[in-house]
Amino acid sequence: MTVSARKWILTGRVQGVGYRPFVYNRAVDLGLGGTVYNGAGKVFVYAEGDPKALDRLAHDLVHAAPPLARPELASCEAVDPEGLDDFRILASDAATEAEIHVPPDLFTCDDCLAELTDPEERRFGYPYINCTLGGPRYTIIEAMPYDRPNTSMADFPLCDACRDESESPADRRFHAQPLACPECGPQLEFVRLNVGADTAATGASNDSEQPRNLIGPSRLKPFPQNPEHEDPLEQAVAAIEAGQILAIKGIGGYHLVCDATNDAAVGRLRERKHRPHKPLAVMFPLRGPDGLDAVREHLRPAPVAAAALTDPARPIVLVEKRAECSLSSLLAPGLRELGAFLPYSPLHHELLGRLGRPVVATSGNISGEPVITDTVEAENRLAGIADAFLHHDRPIVRPADDPVVRPMAGRARAIRMGRGTAPVERK
Secondary structure (H helix, E strand, O other), X not given: OOOEEEEEEEEEEOOOOOHHXXXXXXXXXXXXXXXXXXXXXXXXXXXXXXXXXXXHHHHHHHHOOOOOOEEEEEXXXXXOOOOOOOEEEOOOOOOOOOOOOOOOOEOOOHHHHHHHOOOOOOOOOOOOXXXXXXXXXXXXXXXXXXXXXXXXXXXXXXXXXXXXXXXXXXXXXXXXXOXXXXXXXXXXXEEEOOOOXXXXXXXXXXXXXXXXXXXXXXXXXXXXOOOOOOOHHHHHHHHHHOXXXXXXXXXXXXXEEEEOOOXXXXXXXXXXXXXXXXXXXXXXXXXXXXXXXXXXOOEEOOHHHHHHHOOOOOOEEEEEEOOOOOOOOOOOXXXXXXXXXXXXXXXXXXXHHHHOOOEEEEEOOOOOOOOOOOHHHHHHHOOOOOOEEEEEOOOOOOOOOOOXXXXXXXXXXXXXXXXXXXXXXXX
Protein backbone atom coordinates (compact mmCIF):
# COMPACT_ATOMS: atom_id res chain seq x y z
CA MET A 1 0.00 0.00 0.00
CA THR A 2 1.21 3.47 -0.85
CA VAL A 3 1.76 5.56 2.28
CA SER A 4 1.51 9.35 2.10
CA ALA A 5 1.60 11.99 4.82
CA ARG A 6 0.17 15.49 5.27
CA LYS A 7 0.14 18.28 7.81
CA TRP A 8 -2.77 20.64 8.36
CA ILE A 9 -3.16 23.79 10.45
CA LEU A 10 -6.74 24.67 11.44
CA THR A 11 -7.82 28.01 12.86
CA GLY A 12 -11.23 29.45 13.74
CA ARG A 13 -13.40 28.08 16.55
CA VAL A 14 -11.57 24.84 17.25
CA GLN A 15 -11.14 25.00 21.02
CA GLY A 16 -13.74 24.06 23.60
CA VAL A 17 -15.94 22.35 21.01
CA GLY A 18 -14.57 18.79 21.00
CA TYR A 19 -12.45 19.32 17.91
CA ARG A 20 -9.32 17.39 18.88
CA PRO A 21 -11.33 14.30 19.97
CA PHE A 22 -13.23 14.57 16.68
CA VAL A 23 -9.97 14.58 14.69
CA TYR A 24 -8.66 11.65 16.72
CA ASN A 25 -11.73 9.48 16.23
CA ARG A 26 -12.03 10.32 12.52
CA ALA A 27 -8.35 9.49 11.89
CA VAL A 28 -8.65 6.19 13.79
CA ASP A 29 -11.80 5.27 11.84
CA LEU A 30 -9.87 5.89 8.62
CA GLY A 31 -6.93 3.74 9.74
CA LEU A 32 -4.46 6.62 9.83
CA GLY A 33 -1.48 7.17 12.07
CA GLY A 34 -0.45 10.61 13.30
CA THR A 35 -0.98 13.32 15.89
CA VAL A 36 -3.18 16.28 16.77
CA TYR A 37 -2.52 19.04 19.28
CA ASN A 38 -3.52 22.57 20.27
CA GLY A 39 -1.14 25.46 19.75
CA ALA A 40 -2.37 28.77 21.20
CA GLY A 41 -5.61 28.92 19.30
CA LYS A 42 -4.70 26.70 16.35
CA VAL A 43 -4.98 22.95 15.88
CA PHE A 44 -2.10 21.08 14.23
CA VAL A 45 -2.84 17.76 12.54
CA TYR A 46 -0.35 15.29 11.11
CA ALA A 47 -1.62 12.09 9.47
CA GLU A 48 -0.12 9.34 7.36
CA GLY A 49 -1.57 6.33 5.55
CA ASP A 50 -3.57 5.54 2.45
CA PRO A 51 -3.87 8.64 0.19
CA LYS A 52 -7.63 8.15 -0.23
CA ALA A 53 -8.06 8.07 3.54
CA LEU A 54 -6.03 11.29 3.79
CA ASP A 55 -8.31 12.89 1.20
CA ARG A 56 -11.33 11.90 3.28
CA LEU A 57 -9.77 13.28 6.46
CA ALA A 58 -8.91 16.53 4.67
CA HIS A 59 -12.57 16.94 3.69
CA ASP A 60 -13.93 16.03 7.12
CA LEU A 61 -11.60 18.35 9.05
CA VAL A 62 -13.67 21.26 7.75
CA HIS A 63 -16.96 19.82 6.49
CA ALA A 64 -17.80 17.18 9.13
CA ALA A 65 -16.59 18.99 12.26
CA PRO A 66 -18.58 19.03 15.55
CA PRO A 67 -21.73 21.17 15.29
CA LEU A 68 -20.39 24.07 17.36
CA ALA A 69 -16.95 24.12 15.73
CA ARG A 70 -16.08 26.63 13.00
CA PRO A 71 -12.75 25.36 11.61
CA GLU A 72 -10.88 27.22 8.91
CA LEU A 73 -8.09 25.58 6.93
CA ALA A 74 -4.97 27.74 7.26
CA SER A 75 -2.55 25.41 5.48
CA CYS A 76 -2.06 21.90 4.16
CA GLU A 77 1.23 20.42 2.96
CA ALA A 78 2.52 17.03 1.87
CA VAL A 79 5.39 15.76 4.03
CA ASP A 80 7.49 12.62 4.40
CA PRO A 81 5.88 9.82 6.45
CA GLU A 82 7.28 9.33 9.94
CA GLY A 83 6.31 5.69 10.26
CA LEU A 84 3.59 6.15 12.90
CA ASP A 85 1.15 3.28 13.20
CA ASP A 86 -1.25 4.85 15.70
CA PHE A 87 -2.93 8.22 16.23
CA ARG A 88 -2.42 10.30 19.37
CA ILE A 89 -3.54 13.56 20.97
CA LEU A 90 -0.42 15.39 22.11
CA ALA A 91 -0.07 17.95 24.89
CA SER A 92 -0.85 21.53 23.89
CA ASP A 93 2.01 23.73 22.70
CA ALA A 94 1.68 27.12 24.38
CA ALA A 95 4.86 28.38 22.66
CA THR A 96 3.23 28.49 19.23
CA GLU A 97 2.45 31.93 17.85
CA ALA A 98 -0.98 32.82 19.19
CA GLU A 99 -4.08 33.05 17.01
CA ILE A 100 -6.74 33.08 19.65
CA HIS A 101 -10.37 32.11 19.08
CA VAL A 102 -12.01 32.00 22.51
CA PRO A 103 -14.92 29.53 22.70
CA PRO A 104 -18.22 30.92 24.05
CA ASP A 105 -20.16 29.32 26.89
CA LEU A 106 -22.35 26.53 25.57
CA PHE A 107 -25.81 25.29 26.53
CA THR A 108 -26.43 21.84 28.03
CA CYS A 109 -26.66 19.27 25.24
CA ASP A 110 -29.40 16.65 24.90
CA ASP A 111 -27.11 13.80 25.99
CA CYS A 112 -26.20 15.59 29.21
CA LEU A 113 -29.87 16.41 29.87
CA ALA A 114 -30.73 12.73 29.45
CA GLU A 115 -28.07 11.83 32.03
CA LEU A 116 -29.15 14.61 34.35
CA THR A 117 -32.67 13.17 34.58
CA ASP A 118 -31.78 9.46 34.66
CA PRO A 119 -31.68 8.00 38.21
CA GLU A 120 -29.39 5.23 36.98
CA GLU A 121 -26.65 7.67 35.97
CA ARG A 122 -23.92 8.74 38.41
CA ARG A 123 -24.47 12.39 37.48
CA PHE A 124 -28.23 12.22 38.09
CA GLY A 125 -29.34 15.64 39.31
CA TYR A 126 -25.77 17.00 39.30
CA PRO A 127 -26.02 20.70 38.34
CA TYR A 128 -22.54 20.93 36.76
CA ILE A 129 -22.75 18.08 34.26
CA ASN A 130 -21.04 18.86 30.92
CA CYS A 131 -19.18 17.31 27.97
CA THR A 132 -17.22 18.41 24.90
CA LEU A 133 -20.41 19.82 23.35
CA GLY A 134 -21.70 21.84 26.30
CA GLY A 135 -20.75 23.70 29.43
CA PRO A 136 -18.81 26.79 30.50
CA ARG A 137 -15.98 28.06 28.29
CA TYR A 138 -15.30 31.82 28.03
CA THR A 139 -16.32 32.53 31.63
CA ILE A 140 -13.82 30.02 33.10
CA ILE A 141 -10.79 30.61 30.82
CA GLU A 142 -7.77 32.23 32.49
CA ALA A 143 -5.25 31.67 29.66
CA MET A 144 -4.93 29.99 26.29
CA PRO A 145 -4.70 27.29 25.05
CA TYR A 146 -8.03 26.08 26.36
CA ASP A 147 -6.91 23.27 28.66
CA ARG A 148 -8.14 22.50 32.17
CA PRO A 149 -5.01 23.85 33.94
CA ASN A 150 -5.74 27.22 32.26
CA THR A 151 -9.31 27.42 33.59
CA SER A 152 -11.01 27.90 36.94
CA MET A 153 -11.51 24.11 36.97
CA ALA A 154 -7.79 23.67 37.68
CA ASP A 155 -8.45 23.40 41.43
CA PHE A 156 -10.91 20.52 40.97
CA PRO A 157 -8.74 17.39 40.43
CA LEU A 158 -10.55 14.72 38.44
CA CYS A 159 -11.68 11.60 40.24
CA ASP A 160 -10.70 8.23 38.76
CA ALA A 161 -14.06 7.77 36.99
CA CYS A 162 -13.92 11.22 35.35
CA ARG A 163 -10.29 10.75 34.40
CA ASP A 164 -11.15 7.47 32.67
CA GLU A 165 -13.86 9.27 30.67
CA SER A 166 -11.50 12.10 29.78
CA GLU A 167 -8.87 9.67 28.51
CA SER A 168 -11.17 7.31 26.61
CA PRO A 169 -11.37 8.11 22.88
CA ALA A 170 -14.77 6.41 22.60
CA ASP A 171 -16.30 8.55 25.36
CA ARG A 172 -18.14 11.78 24.53
CA ARG A 173 -16.22 13.41 27.41
CA PHE A 174 -12.86 12.61 25.81
CA HIS A 175 -10.71 15.68 26.58
CA ALA A 176 -13.69 17.66 27.98
CA GLN A 177 -11.91 20.39 29.94
CA PRO A 178 -14.69 21.41 32.44
CA LEU A 179 -15.42 17.73 33.20
CA ALA A 180 -16.93 17.17 36.65
CA CYS A 181 -19.13 14.89 38.73
CA PRO A 182 -20.53 14.97 42.30
CA GLU A 183 -17.32 13.38 43.63
CA CYS A 184 -14.79 15.83 42.19
CA GLY A 185 -16.61 18.85 40.79
CA PRO A 186 -18.21 22.10 41.96
CA GLN A 187 -20.78 22.02 44.76
CA LEU A 188 -23.81 24.07 45.74
CA GLU A 189 -24.41 25.94 48.98
CA PHE A 190 -27.66 27.55 50.13
CA VAL A 191 -27.30 30.56 52.45
CA ARG A 192 -30.00 32.66 54.04
CA LEU A 193 -29.01 36.16 55.21
CA ASN A 194 -32.08 38.31 55.80
CA VAL A 195 -33.21 36.77 59.05
CA GLY A 196 -36.81 37.71 59.81
CA ALA A 197 -36.79 40.58 57.31
CA ASP A 198 -39.74 39.44 55.23
CA THR A 199 -41.16 36.40 56.99
CA ALA A 200 -44.52 38.08 57.43
CA ALA A 201 -44.68 39.02 53.78
CA THR A 202 -43.45 35.72 52.40
CA GLY A 203 -44.88 33.23 54.86
CA ALA A 204 -41.44 31.69 55.32
CA SER A 205 -39.65 31.26 58.61
CA ASN A 206 -35.87 31.62 59.05
CA ASP A 207 -35.74 31.47 62.85
CA SER A 208 -33.25 28.61 62.78
CA GLU A 209 -30.96 30.38 60.32
CA GLN A 210 -28.18 32.71 61.45
CA PRO A 211 -26.71 35.68 59.53
CA ARG A 212 -23.39 35.09 57.81
CA ASN A 213 -20.18 37.03 58.29
CA LEU A 214 -19.95 38.95 55.02
CA ILE A 215 -16.39 40.21 55.40
CA GLY A 216 -13.36 38.43 54.01
CA PRO A 217 -12.01 36.72 50.89
CA SER A 218 -13.93 34.31 48.71
CA ARG A 219 -14.35 30.80 50.10
CA LEU A 220 -11.85 28.10 49.32
CA LYS A 221 -13.08 25.15 47.24
CA PRO A 222 -14.90 22.91 47.71
CA PHE A 223 -17.89 23.73 49.89
CA PRO A 224 -18.32 21.21 52.70
CA GLN A 225 -20.35 18.17 51.70
CA ASN A 226 -22.55 16.80 54.47
CA PRO A 227 -25.16 14.21 53.47
CA GLU A 228 -27.20 15.13 56.55
CA HIS A 229 -27.75 18.68 55.27
CA GLU A 230 -30.80 19.46 53.20
CA ASP A 231 -30.35 19.56 49.45
CA PRO A 232 -29.46 23.18 48.52
CA LEU A 233 -31.63 22.98 45.40
CA GLU A 234 -34.63 21.85 47.44
CA GLN A 235 -34.04 24.76 49.82
CA ALA A 236 -33.91 27.12 46.86
CA VAL A 237 -37.15 25.73 45.40
CA ALA A 238 -38.89 26.05 48.76
CA ALA A 239 -37.74 29.66 49.11
CA ILE A 240 -39.04 30.60 45.65
CA GLU A 241 -42.34 28.84 46.34
CA ALA A 242 -42.60 30.89 49.55
CA GLY A 243 -42.34 34.11 47.56
CA GLN A 244 -38.74 34.92 48.41
CA ILE A 245 -36.04 36.46 46.22
CA LEU A 246 -32.89 34.43 45.58
CA ALA A 247 -29.47 35.44 44.27
CA ILE A 248 -28.27 32.45 42.26
CA LYS A 249 -24.75 32.08 40.92
CA GLY A 250 -24.86 30.95 37.29
CA ILE A 251 -22.42 30.73 34.37
CA GLY A 252 -21.41 34.37 34.00
CA GLY A 253 -22.61 35.87 37.27
CA TYR A 254 -25.52 36.04 39.67
CA HIS A 255 -29.21 36.21 38.78
CA LEU A 256 -31.89 37.64 41.03
CA VAL A 257 -34.68 35.08 40.88
CA CYS A 258 -38.28 34.94 42.07
CA ASP A 259 -41.61 33.36 41.10
CA ALA A 260 -42.77 35.05 37.88
CA THR A 261 -46.41 34.32 38.74
CA ASN A 262 -46.26 36.03 42.16
CA ASP A 263 -47.13 39.75 42.09
CA ALA A 264 -45.93 40.31 45.65
CA ALA A 265 -42.52 38.73 44.98
CA VAL A 266 -42.03 40.63 41.72
CA GLY A 267 -43.10 43.87 43.43
CA ARG A 268 -40.59 43.37 46.24
CA LEU A 269 -37.84 42.68 43.71
CA ARG A 270 -38.63 45.93 41.89
CA GLU A 271 -38.74 47.90 45.13
CA ARG A 272 -35.51 46.48 46.54
CA LYS A 273 -33.59 46.78 43.27
CA HIS A 274 -34.94 50.30 42.63
CA ARG A 275 -36.16 49.20 39.23
CA PRO A 276 -39.76 50.46 39.08
CA HIS A 277 -40.49 50.17 35.35
CA LYS A 278 -37.76 48.42 33.32
CA PRO A 279 -38.94 44.98 32.05
CA LEU A 280 -37.77 41.83 33.82
CA ALA A 281 -36.70 38.72 31.88
CA VAL A 282 -38.40 35.40 32.54
CA MET A 283 -36.85 31.93 32.30
CA PHE A 284 -39.31 29.18 31.35
CA PRO A 285 -39.03 25.44 32.06
CA LEU A 286 -38.08 23.29 29.08
CA ARG A 287 -41.26 21.42 28.17
CA GLY A 288 -42.68 19.66 25.11
CA PRO A 289 -41.14 18.30 21.88
CA ASP A 290 -39.39 21.56 21.00
CA GLY A 291 -39.02 22.75 24.59
CA LEU A 292 -41.41 25.69 24.15
CA ASP A 293 -44.71 24.41 25.56
CA ALA A 294 -44.30 26.40 28.81
CA VAL A 295 -43.46 29.53 26.81
CA ARG A 296 -46.56 29.10 24.63
CA GLU A 297 -48.81 28.97 27.70
CA HIS A 298 -48.10 32.68 28.22
CA LEU A 299 -46.54 34.05 25.02
CA ARG A 300 -46.92 33.84 21.23
CA PRO A 301 -43.49 33.01 19.79
CA ALA A 302 -43.51 33.43 15.99
CA PRO A 303 -41.17 31.13 14.03
CA VAL A 304 -38.23 33.55 14.20
CA ALA A 305 -38.67 33.97 17.96
CA ALA A 306 -39.04 30.21 18.46
CA ALA A 307 -35.81 29.56 16.55
CA ALA A 308 -34.01 32.22 18.60
CA LEU A 309 -35.28 30.77 21.90
CA THR A 310 -33.85 27.35 21.04
CA ASP A 311 -30.59 28.66 19.56
CA PRO A 312 -27.47 27.19 21.26
CA ALA A 313 -26.74 30.64 22.75
CA ARG A 314 -30.11 30.54 24.57
CA PRO A 315 -30.58 34.34 24.44
CA ILE A 316 -33.34 36.38 26.01
CA VAL A 317 -35.87 36.88 23.19
CA LEU A 318 -38.54 39.57 23.09
CA VAL A 319 -41.81 37.72 22.49
CA GLU A 320 -45.41 38.92 22.20
CA LYS A 321 -47.55 38.22 25.27
CA ARG A 322 -50.82 36.31 25.00
CA ALA A 323 -53.97 38.13 26.09
CA GLU A 324 -54.58 35.38 28.64
CA CYS A 325 -51.01 35.46 30.04
CA SER A 326 -51.19 34.54 33.73
CA LEU A 327 -47.72 35.74 34.66
CA SER A 328 -47.35 38.74 36.98
CA SER A 329 -48.56 41.97 35.40
CA LEU A 330 -45.53 43.67 36.99
CA LEU A 331 -42.99 41.95 34.73
CA ALA A 332 -43.29 44.35 31.79
CA PRO A 333 -45.91 46.98 32.68
CA GLY A 334 -47.62 48.54 29.67
CA LEU A 335 -45.67 46.48 27.13
CA ARG A 336 -46.95 43.86 24.71
CA GLU A 337 -43.64 41.95 24.74
CA LEU A 338 -41.79 40.01 27.39
CA GLY A 339 -38.15 38.95 27.49
CA ALA A 340 -38.19 35.14 27.59
CA PHE A 341 -35.45 32.52 27.61
CA LEU A 342 -34.92 28.83 28.25
CA PRO A 343 -32.62 27.15 30.79
CA TYR A 344 -29.09 26.83 29.43
CA SER A 345 -27.15 25.40 32.37
CA PRO A 346 -27.88 22.13 34.20
CA LEU A 347 -28.42 24.16 37.39
CA HIS A 348 -31.23 26.08 35.68
CA HIS A 349 -32.71 22.86 34.29
CA GLU A 350 -32.71 21.28 37.74
CA LEU A 351 -34.16 24.33 39.47
CA LEU A 352 -36.98 24.88 36.98
CA GLY A 353 -37.62 21.16 36.60
CA ARG A 354 -38.25 20.87 40.33
CA LEU A 355 -40.15 24.15 40.59
CA GLY A 356 -42.29 23.53 37.49
CA ARG A 357 -43.03 27.20 36.78
CA PRO A 358 -41.35 30.23 35.17
CA VAL A 359 -39.12 32.51 37.22
CA VAL A 360 -37.84 36.04 36.92
CA ALA A 361 -34.10 35.79 36.20
CA THR A 362 -32.60 39.27 36.05
CA SER A 363 -28.97 40.36 36.40
CA GLY A 364 -27.65 40.06 39.93
CA ASN A 365 -26.31 43.56 40.40
CA ILE A 366 -27.08 46.97 41.79
CA SER A 367 -28.91 48.83 39.01
CA GLY A 368 -26.42 50.41 36.60
CA GLU A 369 -23.46 48.29 37.79
CA PRO A 370 -21.85 45.17 36.26
CA VAL A 371 -23.21 41.73 37.12
CA ILE A 372 -21.64 40.33 40.29
CA THR A 373 -19.54 37.15 40.05
CA ASP A 374 -17.86 36.74 43.45
CA THR A 375 -19.56 34.94 46.35
CA VAL A 376 -18.55 37.29 49.15
CA GLU A 377 -19.21 40.40 47.07
CA ALA A 378 -22.65 39.02 46.22
CA GLU A 379 -23.51 38.56 49.88
CA ASN A 380 -22.23 42.05 50.69
CA ARG A 381 -23.82 43.91 47.77
CA LEU A 382 -27.08 41.99 47.32
CA ALA A 383 -27.99 41.40 50.96
CA GLY A 384 -30.54 44.21 50.79
CA ILE A 385 -32.24 42.62 47.77
CA ALA A 386 -32.05 38.84 48.17
CA ASP A 387 -33.55 36.82 51.00
CA ALA A 388 -31.18 33.93 50.29
CA PHE A 389 -28.31 32.83 48.07
CA LEU A 390 -27.57 29.73 46.03
CA HIS A 391 -23.80 29.71 45.54
CA HIS A 392 -21.42 27.37 43.79
CA ASP A 393 -17.66 27.18 44.24
CA ARG A 394 -16.47 27.27 40.62
CA PRO A 395 -14.86 30.71 40.18
CA ILE A 396 -16.20 32.90 37.38
CA VAL A 397 -13.18 34.39 35.61
CA ARG A 398 -15.15 36.75 33.34
CA PRO A 399 -18.63 38.17 33.91
CA ALA A 400 -21.18 37.64 31.16
CA ASP A 401 -24.74 38.95 31.06
CA ASP A 402 -27.40 37.07 29.13
CA PRO A 403 -27.62 38.12 25.46
CA VAL A 404 -30.82 39.78 24.23
CA VAL A 405 -32.33 39.58 20.75
CA ARG A 406 -35.42 41.04 19.08
CA PRO A 407 -37.08 39.45 16.03
CA MET A 408 -37.18 42.10 13.28
CA ALA A 409 -37.67 41.86 9.52
CA GLY A 410 -37.52 38.08 9.56
CA ARG A 411 -34.34 37.82 11.62
CA ALA A 412 -33.31 37.75 15.27
CA ARG A 413 -31.36 41.00 15.77
CA ALA A 414 -28.94 41.34 18.66
CA ILE A 415 -29.74 44.05 21.18
CA ARG A 416 -27.08 42.97 23.68
CA MET A 417 -24.25 40.48 23.23
CA GLY A 418 -23.31 38.29 26.17
CA ARG A 419 -23.00 34.75 27.47
CA GLY A 420 -23.01 32.32 24.55
CA THR A 421 -22.57 35.03 21.90
CA ALA A 422 -19.44 36.78 23.17
CA PRO A 423 -16.65 37.24 22.38
CA VAL A 424 -17.60 38.24 18.84
CA GLU A 425 -15.10 37.41 16.10
CA ARG A 426 -14.83 39.67 13.08
CA LYS A 427 -13.24 38.70 9.81
